[in-house]
Amino acid sequence: MADTRGAVPRAPAGSGTTDWAMGPYLFAGLALELSGSLSILMGVTGIAQDTIFSAPRYVYRFDLTAWGWLHLALGIALVAAGLGVLLGRSWGRGAGLALGAASLITQFMFVPYYPLWAISLMVLDLLAIWTLARFSAREPSGA
Secondary structure (H helix, E strand, O other): OOOOOOOOOOOOOOOOOOHHHOOHHHHHHHHHHHHHHHHHHHHHHHHHOOOOOOOOOOOOOOOHHHHHHHHHHHHHHHHHHHHHHHOOOHHHHHHHHHHHHHHHHHHHHHOOOOHHHHHHHHHHHHHHHHHHHHHHOOOOOOO
């Protein structure tokens, strides 16, 4: 019997399930989709009601409408990257890593405004980044 420790699980031949739908890429794509969707909601809230969040005397203090537009744009980009990962596109992995990192930094800067929401999105971003970085290194590009 062959030693398969550390191997990425594959779908059985002829099962109709593609490799990307198994495990890590499905998880990373869904995490990016969820993070993006929640960022869009946060952005719309910031744009519509810029008095809903408050953080007195904060170094990264911006106008909350500007924060709203930033979250909205980043959220749309995260949804697109998540879709790319779910479709098995190689550009989706790179975009997911880059946009996940940008979202992580943005959420860190937003923690004083809405801590539980920002920390939850930071966890999603970290999990997506870790998953994409760990499993993308094992497969050749060009998928």
